[in-house]
Amino acid sequence: MKDRKLRDVLPDPDPEQTLEWQEAIRAVSDALGPERAHRLLLETIGAAQSEGIEIDVVNTPYLNTIHPSEEPTYPGNLDIEERIHGVITWNAMMMVTRANKANDGIGGHISTFASNSHLWEVGQNHYYRGKDLDGWGDHVYWQGHASPGIYSRAWLEGRLTRENIDNFRIECEGNGLSSYPHPRLMPEFWEYPSVSMGLGGMTAIHTARFNRYLANRGLADTSNSRVWYTMGDGESDEPESLSQLSLADREDLNNVIMVMNCNLQRLDGPVRGNSKIVQELEGRFRGSGWNVIKILWGTMWDDLFARDSDGNLANRLQELVDGDEQRIFTSDAATFRNELFNTPQLKAMVSHLSDEDLEALASNLGGHDMVKINAAYAAAEASDKPTVIIARTIKGYGLGPAFAGRNSTHGKKKADEASLKWMRDDLDLPFKDDELKEYPFVDPSTVPELVEYVKQRRGELGGFCPERRSPKSDITPPGEEGYATFDEGTKGEMQVSTTMAFVRLLRNLMKDKSVGNRIVPIVPDEARTFGMDPLFAEFGIYHPEGQLYTPVDHKMIMKYKESDKGQVLEEGISEAGALSTFIASATSYSTQGCPTVPFYIFYSMFGFQRVADLVWSAADQRARGFMIGATSGRTTLNGEGLQHQDGHSLLMAHTNPAVRAYDPAFAYELATIIRTGIDEMYGQEKDVMYYIAVYNENHPMPPKPKDVDEGIVKGIYKLRSSPKKKGPVVRLIGSGPIMLQLLAAVEILEKYGVNSEIWSATSYGELRRDGLECERENRLNPSKDRKIPFVEQMLGDGAHPTIAVSDNQIAVPDMVRQWVGGDFTVLGTDGFGRSDTRPSLRRFFEIDAQHITLAALSALVRSKEIDAKVYEKALSDLGIERERFDITAL
Template structure:
């Protein structure tokens, strides 16, 4: 998309171009000065660099100025590429959304974050974008989350466009293409991506010309593609005699040659373009321009043309997602402009002085705003008022029950127990069920969500005809409707957890609470780990269910046996990891976790479940309602002892288990007792909460697990510990510190293979005989 007219004073939108240019010049200076102050203006005796990205910020200034000062509405939400955070802060400062005291605090404690952070920055940041590629896709899932929210609750506030400002190097990330390729995304016309095409990554100028491939990939996914290659100034030159030759020459240059031309002295520009060409029209055109005019023209790229940008943003088709490829120069307007190693380069004091002079500023007084009486000052004030958002109201109160009250009498797996819980929820707690949305990457039926889906339907942007509605043999009713409560994505775990994070942020974005629950095969939790963690860092609250897990799913084969996921869950911030053994424990713990989702101060949860049916009688639930409530409280705190009547006094050995392996732990304890050895059993529902309980000793108010560690391992009754886990044994090794006991940790430390469950347990030495052997060994027998 190029213009054929001369560079206008007023673009078609009516924006005042000279005023926008003044603001862009000030923003470019402020963004560079913010980084300079962090590196040269603060004492630093650690020897560790502070850093920053002046060049990456400079390339996107005009794009962001065109948006914030001419285009955005208050309902719009924007994700800003990580290395442009100083530009965002500079703009927010001019809009009155950030105090001057923060400008020298980039990367300092309590100051501006290194990358945009929705929760940690003091000004308005819509999306955290520190994870390259993942932050760029967040608006995609926020748009879908808002669509879902609006389909369920009439009170949902309206939303505008969801915009991603993406560095072109980010397009190397797989998360980008997993999101773009999802078929549902092609229906979200509120999506706008602007790719800052500066053709540089961290280490190099990107070789070859890849724009055609990238354009084709977006177009093939159903996106509208707009390319802003040249600005209006040089586009006018292309219309003169010799102009087409000039355009052909510039567009055939490799990226490296073009940027080397920018680095050369302006007097060399013409000869570098000609490169020995004898074309008389081209020579005549170049000769008609002054050195300064030609140097300016070859830098006139579409991503720096404010008028072209404003007009483009204002005329985009809103019926399908749009990708705008905006050509830019990395380091635009800085002495490092176009240098292949400018990514983290910092301007020297002399270079900052020169930039200040060019910008009408000084290093001694770097933070000047525009005079309120000037045209730029008035525009900043007006746009600041237009973009100022009202505080988001508190989400509606939803009283999640602590129990559904249905007994569990038959052997059932925790995975099947989850399916039953969700199906019962629609009848027993409809207000809570109305807030639940489930997600799955094409594994809904195999993770027992069928009952829930049959009752609530599958959500779709548009209603779709169910061609199997009259099939009497169908068990799963796959009805895709705009008010369904299950969202099915393709087999892309990154998409799943990215959507989960945004569904879990609706309470803080729009004041409407959701309780998002996603099921995923546990071995693939590691694949989804970074975007899952990113979602929690950005404020998303949700429940991730990894199932089936461990070598308990032995017939599935070694590659599908998760070993490290328990440790991942225990170590993940803003998340509680659970691994209940019994369906009743799952019900209690899951409802407890649901109560913590979608509320101020809440948190996420990760449940590691199994397909192994377990006899509920092994849990020895008390009949007395008061004792049953006591058991529930212990379960949601992290664990309990079996049987409850067992006295730990004179206990010779304590067996600790969690999840699907608990039956073997109980059987081993019974065998030991038959041999006259007083063996206790601790059944953990959350090793995570038990660890927190141990850590908070002496300052218990700061933790979540209370004093459960002392209930489970009373100091007056020390005994050697045998921990057993269908996962890496390291996960429970911290229990040695509860009382200073000797410990032997059993678990899975090697890849498995297809087998039966009993064979798998024996192979990894977590079967009953191995547990008994470990106990006897630690007792010296």
């Protein structure tokens, strides 16, 4: 298959002259080489452009790419498949209409599926591979708003019941269907969430890439898996949607096929009313190295193009902007005839066509012609490059004039009487006018020949699609030996950060015999910042072509080593791309039956704040893996300033129901959390993710105390108490590196006769989650003994004032306030970050040892356990001023 040129459509007025030019170029290439021929062509193009002749080097004419003579024979029964298409479309319309008649405002979308319907029906009958053939089948990302059509087909296949269909968007009671593709809600049906819009394109490409990673490293045979992604043309405006096109080209991902559903409409109106979205998309994909196949016109147009000897029709279609095209192609026959065929020559081309013929021609677009679609799919499968199929469709196709191509069609939730009659007649369905008032379904039992056909086709293709499977994990969690060294603490004067401790633990895991080859380190171009560069030479950086150059540091032990079997995924400066890789790895247990353990380590400020939508999508897809927020802390990352200093990712992480968020202070805490996470996700096979904040401040690591594992995992434990002396007592809770400030405050407090209990809070989020679960249990069982939250068991007695401090916003520790007994004071880093030294920043944000001391003394004054004079003396001794700039003020 070749790109279609004008000569394929229009007879050449002077073929001898054209042949002379072609033979001249061939002669130059043969005699002087292709480089010289290339230079001559460039110079010729330049000369033409200087004369005002427009030459588009990335766009082809506004015509089909594949010539009719190159189209393969259709592999199925077109008559039966059109009937199947009609039944599926009708039932999808009835499902959404009935849902909104029963519950006005429940929502749902009809027109999006109608524009995709033929594209997907050809795929379902002939291309989308199921999981019962060799390998794990194709990965199909559906355009999310079109879910009713997928449900309608699944009912025809016998996979859903009438009860399911009647409960579209009614999920709370069970047996309902989710609004969009949501694996979290329908874990045996949907595989890939594709709403919110824009995320699917990049995750699909990274899934295709990760399949190659699995194959190259010998972890899974993914050779029979292709990735199909359908995107609406309006969705392409989302910055993420097309951001990874060059990655697919660089890594030769011919296992990914994108289908652009170009109905020319977004939610409110035209995508490009004043230009042409098809041509724009072609330029973007072709410029990124993709194979581009356009299917714009159906079979009925072939005869007109064959007779377009002077190119008038091709030129007219090329000059028509999308706003006019949308209007003209959905107007009546007279408007279509007069405005599209607007010259005597063009009118003559269609003079033999009746108004009925012209109406059929207007709706016979490439994306609704199964023969054209099949030709495109077959060519895409044979391509050695990533391929995009740009299909011209009609939003609301086949739903009647009130839906087709209307700007308001996206929001239409109910079919009116006229539309029902139009559809019934168009599809030749046996419903009488009075029956239409009940919005009748075509029950699958009444069309057994269609049911038999779809089941036979899916059987030959390896099973139904979509279908999600989750086989038992074959990963054996590593034993204690890989973690034991972190329980011992550092020796002598050695100091390490929790980031350094993590990298050492990661290396241990990668060398572990039971799980090592399944560990997938993912980093967005900050590996050296995090001290991960020793992993480059030892385990290699993945690149499908290996290393075609000699790196500048090739003589060094820790050289930059790329390999087609490399284990480290160095993603470049692309947090969203890296997280898309994380999703591919974190879901490989279900997409390829090959569980892997991703460790995505990143600049914490550019985690949840930047790509929280992708993390939400990962949770929907039931991802399992670790997200490591490095260089955390608003004061610990001291020199980087406002845009980099993170004090709220832990708070944001807690908003995701599938994320367990931790803030360890010590290496043994970190090791315990990761050990627990691997066991929970890959031993117990729970669909959760772990977010762990790690920091870049070096300090001594103490040995692990006895019997603290439960508290570390649940979120808090008592580290120790200061030596027992007479005097008041305060409880001090620390997290992350601010634990060092807390320990320093303990010594200062002793000078003022105050004793301390020292607690380490590893996860306020987990403590809150447990607290809320207990509250619900108690609320619903008032006659039973009260269930006491873990944090209340630890801190609820109110025996002493409690001070909590961290390098995060006050709202993080404040999540557990209602379960902490007595006076509870929280110190944190609210406000914007700024550049300075750590001591200065901690004084500025009032979380240093001196402010912790003062907060403890203040609480003791209020509880009347010490005299206010002690506080005033400390205020003077510690050099703290009461009046200062409010860092939280706007």
